[in-house]
Amino acid sequence: MITAQIVTIGDEILIGQIIDTNSTFIAKELENIGVTVSEIYSIRDNQKAIIETLDSALKNHHIVIVTGGLGPTKDDITKFSLAQLFNSELVRDESTFTHVRDMMQAKGIDFNELNQSQALVPKCCTVIKNESGTAPAMMFEREGNILFSMPGVPFEMQNIVETKVIPEIKSRFQLGDNTHKTIVTYGLPESILSKRIEQWEQNLPEGFKLAYLPNAKGVRLRISAYNTPKTEALEKIAFAFEELREELREHFLGYEPVSLQSSLAELLIKFKLTVSLAESCTGGALASKFTAMAGSSAYFLGSVVAYSNSMKTSSLGVPAEIIAAKGAVSTEVAESMAVGARELSGADFGISVTGIAGPTGATNGKPVGTVCFGISGVDFVHSEQVLFSNSREYNIEKSCSHALNILRNFIYNKPD
Amino acid sequence: MITAQIVTIGDEILIGQIIDTNSTFIAKELENIGVTVSEIYSIRDNQKAIIETLDSALKNHHIVIVTGGLGPTKDDITKFSLAQLFNSELVRDESTFTHVRDMMQAKGIDFNELNQSQALVPKCCTVIKNESGTAPAMMFEREGNILFSMPGVPFEMQNIVETKVIPEIKSRFQLGDNTHKTIVTYGLPESILSKRIEQWEQNLPEGFKLAYLPNAKGVRLRISAYNTPKTEALEKIAFAFEELREELREHFLGYEPVSLQSSLAELLIKFKLTVSLAESCTGGALASKFTAMAGSSAYFLGSVVAYSNSMKTSSLGVPAEIIAAKGAVSTEVAESMAVGARELSGADFGISVTGIAGPTGATNGKPVGTVCFGISGVDFVHSEQVLFSNSREYNIEKSCSHALNILRNFIYNKPD
Numbered sequence: 001m002i003t004a005q006i007v008t009i010g011d012e013i014l015i016g017q018i019i020d021t022n023s024t025f026i027a028k029e030l031e032n033i034g035v036t037v038s039e040i041y042s043i044r045d046n047q048k049a050i051i052e053t054l055d056s057a058l059k060n061h062h063i064v065i066v067t068g069g070l071g072p073t074k075d076d077i078t079k080f081s082l083a084q085l086f087n088s089e090l091v092r093d094e095s096t097f098t099h100v101r102d103m104m105q106a107k108g109i110d111f112n113e114l115n116q117s118q119a120l121v122p123k124c125c126t127v128i129k130n131e132s133g134t135a136p137a138m139m140f141e142r143e144g145n146i147l148f149s150m151p152g153v154p155f156e157m158q159n160i161v162e163t164k165v166i167p168e169i170k171s172r173f174q175l176g177d178n179t180h181k182t183i184v185t186y187g188l189p190e191s192i193l194s195k196r197i198e199q200w201e202q203n204l205p206e207g208f209k210l211a212y213l214p215n216a217k218g219v220r221l222r223i224s225a226y227n228t229p230k231t232e233a234l235e236k237i238a239f240a241f242e243e244l245r246e247e248l249r250e251h252f253l254g255y256e257p258v259s260l261q262s263s264l265a266e267l268l269i270k271f272k273l274t275v276s277l278a279e280s281c282t283g284g285a286l287a288s289k290f291t292a293m294a295g296s297s298a299y300f301l302g303s304v305v306a307y308s309n310s311m312k313t314s315s316l317g318v319p320a321e322i323i324a325a326k327g328a329v330s331t332e333v334a335e336s337m338a339v340g341a342r343e344l345s346g347a348d349f350g351i352s353v354t355g356i357a358g359p360t361g362a363t364n365g366k367p368v369g370t371v372c373f374g375i376s377g378v379d380f381v382h383s384e385q386v387l388f389s390n391s392r393e394y395n396i397e398k399s400c401s402h403a404l405n406i407l408r409n410f411i412y413n414k415p416d
Numbered sequence: 417m418i419t420a421q422i423v424t425i426g427d428e429i430l431i432g433q434i435i436d437t438n439s440t441f442i443a444k445e446l447e448n449i450g451v452t453v454s455e456i457y458s459i460r461d462n463q464k465a466i467i468e469t470l471d472s473a474l475k476n477h478h479i480v481i482v483t484g485g486l487g488p489t490k491d492d493i494t495k496f497s498l499a500q501l502f503n504s505e506l507v508r509d510e511s512t513f514t515h516v517r518d519m520m521q522a523k524g525i526d527f528n529e530l531n532q533s534q535a536l537v538p539k540c541c542t543v544i545k546n547e548s549g550t551a552p553a554m555m556f557e558r559e560g561n562i563l564f565s566m567p568g569v570p571f572e573m574q575n576i577v578e579t580k581v582i583p584e585i586k587s588r589f590q591l592g593d594n595t596h597k598t599i600v601t602y603g604l605p606e607s608i609l610s611k612r613i614e615q616w617e618q619n620l621p622e623g624f625k626l627a628y629l630p631n632a633k634g635v636r637l638r639i640s641a642y643n644t645p646k647t648e649a650l651e652k653i654a655f656a657f658e659e660l661r662e663e664l665r666e667h668f669l670g671y672e673p674v675s676l677q678s679s680l681a682e683l684l685i686k687f688k689l690t691v692s693l694a695e696s697c698t699g700g701a702l703a704s705k706f707t708a709m710a711g712s713s714a715y716f717l718g719s720v721v722a723y724s725n726s727m728k729t730s731s732l733g734v735p736a737e738i739i740a741a742k743g744a745v746s747t748e749v750a751e752s753m754a755v756g757a758r759e760l761s762g763a764d765f766g767i768s769v770t771g772i773a774g775p776t777g778a779t780n781g782k783p784v785g786t787v788c789f790g791i792s793g794v795d796f797v798h799s800e801q802v803l804f805s806n807s808r809e810y811n812i813e814k815s816c817s818h819a820l821n822i823l824r825n826f827i828y829n830k831p832d
Contacts, residue, residue, distance in 0.1 A: 011627065012638070013440075013443070013456065014454070015444065015453070016444025018629065019435060023432075024429075024435045026432070027431060028432025028433070030432075031431040037432075038460065040436075041456070043455055044454065049454070071628060074626070075625065075626065107605070109608060110608070114610055114611065134607075155807070180433075190489070191531050191550075192525055192526070194530055195528055201490075210491065211489075211491040214487075214569070224431075282704075282707075283703055284695075284700035284701065284707060284719055286700065287699055287700025287721045288699055288704055291697075291699020291700060291701070291721070292699070292808075294775050294776065294808055296699075297723055300723055301724040302720070302721045302724055303700055303719075304718065305693075305718045306718045307712070307717055310717070310761070310762065311761050314761070314762075315720065315760055344727070345726070345731075359710050396704075396707075
């Protein structure tokens, strides 16, 4: 088994100022080619901590991947720490020097001494070009194990991992077969789901491991197989999950990276249907779930984010009297919004959301978290009222999931 | 100095399936009360790794915070590992048993043996009630150092940290003074910013440390002071940053958690101005930047997400001939959309975005990443065309920042 350790460097991680997404990306890439990531360590911009951690990582793992601390400013000390760890002086790398100079010229930025210092690297390393940035990546070797140091800027690092680091690792090591497959379910709490599939879980092939991953977008189920030939593992996992698909019906959204929005998109494309939205409390977040997907213009026509009551009337045609009588957060207004969205765009379905996301806005009988949903089609309009939580962020996210699920279930269960 | 180590447990982190946001939250909370987080380790659901890591963490740090692996299903083994580490048998905690039973009843979920097993805890621990979930948190002590184990579900963990863990730590340890303050800048690349403030940086008080944190939303600058009394540190940092505010003018957005959208919101509120949007390629993402902020209805009236050309015409009044002649992504259409958004809502400003987010949609002379922006007010309309990148996600994010900045700069620089 080829193992790796990821080390992310930066005080900003340890004081909770930024979320470390780099290690997630790297872990996924390594796992994909059969490298087992045993540990992810985040440490401070501290020379002693950097040297000790990397020294120990190189002793225990075939591969060590380091990000962060390579910027041109004073707080970046990874390069100096590496030079000391490998007992190597800093020298100017001419190809990096030229690359950085050209980049600065193209952007019209002064090629000052800070930018020039990006070309200094420990003499013993192999320089890896950073096509999209100024700090080069570096590779070091010690007793057959290798260490990559990369800049922490996510898109620069990602590019280097995909085009340079992964091919290098594949060429050097005999890699095993780790297989993971994950499905996404929606609408059943973890404990209920677990009971319902208990028998199925017991019948999983020997050595296959099931994990539950619940969040606001549903419960994901992952099967992992280690050191089983990939084709065989994939076949067995697929067989098991397809049994589950029949059992869970509309609760089974599909294989990751499926989501409520992508599985709905698939249904809309399959049946050549279009949708438009009328959003109040989700405030554009629901539309952005659709439009984040490439190709969404095939089924998504648009959304009216009618945050003010006057916009509900002017652009969606919701009668001001209904708003006055029932309140903006009411099933009546939700229905009128859904109809308006559909008529304005000519879509097959209009979906609406109006609610009290919080923290303020609660009225008598309508606490924060009250959300009304509407759905309209060629010959029907339907609405429902739900109570979520007291967190604005959660209410917006959950309202999006709920709205997507309403339309998805409607299409899923409709008679042909 | 009181130090802490955070340990997050779960194969899903090590295979890159989920981003570890828990450690970020915990690190920030600890830093806030003067605890120095030295390391964040993420490790696998592996009994040996869990026991060894926690044993070593407890030897080296006053405080160890552990999340994950406390769910009711088979893959969760943290509790069993803790029982072994502390040489303690699992016993039923009656208050947890009752709490879980009542929660299940309220939700109408069967109180099955999986849910019941949540009440089993190592005999030697102090149980900490989890108000929002079924897995209790636990506190362990060894030679004056303490270890907290909490469920990995973010909102459950957050609630426990805020109400139980932080007060407990404050009552047990004499804590130092770490002070961090961060400002956000927009519109200057890191190397230019760094040269421009070089003199200022050299004049920072002895022992104060500056860090650069660049991303798509700007470059953040953080000053950190360790072991300086908090009041004194805050005063000196504020003095330094206020000098910078004068130097950087519109590039200085303010103190974190300021963002382009919040600093724009502040200006809109100050001058009693309102805005509405017409979005194409940002697809609701720009609206959601506004509506994610509580109280945004005071200045944000709404958005028309006109993804289809027909919706651009039907709801924003963009003449079909202009779309046909100039293309949906053109400064002419951007201007017409901005005017339409303003007229539909009666807002002071209409802002529009229409572009090619990618991966498809490029036309002759308009590559992926081409985005047009419009801004309209009572007596003017203005537009501009910009080229970003070939990443859909980045183009959407960057278009949002750019649009927010156009309006912000306009209001910032307008004569009174």
